Amino acid sequence: MQSYVRAASPAKSVQPIPFFEDLFPGYAGGGLSATQNIFKNVWSQNPNSDTTALQVIDASATGCSPCSIYGPDAMYSPQYAALTAYRSMEAVLITLCR
Numbered sequence: 462m463q464s465y466v467r468a469a470s471p472a473k474s475v476q477p478i479p480f481f482e483d484l485f486p487g488y489a490g491g492g493l494s495a496t497q498n499i500f501k502n503v504w505s506q507n508p509n510s511d512t513t514a515l516q517v518i519d520a521s522a523t524g525c526s527p528c529s530i531y532g533p534d535a536m537y538s539p540q541y542a543a544l545t546a547y548r549s550m551e552a553v554l555i556t557l558c559r
Contacts, residue, residue, distance in 0.1 A: 462504045463511065472501035484535075485518060487527025 465475050472493055481488070481496040488495040488502075499518060507513040517523050521533035529535045 462500055462514070465500055466504055466508045470500075472497045472505075475500045484529045484531075485527070486530065488518070 462475075462478075475494075475497045477494045478496045481499050482494060485495050485499060488498040490498065493501065499514075503517050504511075504514045507517070516537050517525065519525055519529055519533065519535060519537040521528075525533050
């Protein structure tokens, strides 16, 4: 997905990715595949964070709807909700320590 984000690709040009098509079929609709809708509504809104994008489509804390075929939190455990914050803080600390 990141290659499509970096290229600022239109959603219609995003090719179906079996992972998203198989696990998140509920996202398909409006003339777009599940992959294209996830790209358009999630990945392009979180361009530098695959972790956040996955959290949005899978975690019950973010209200995933539709969730995966296995329900909410199928691959994203709520205990990891703070990972993106820790990663951001680490980047700030590294910058400050230089």
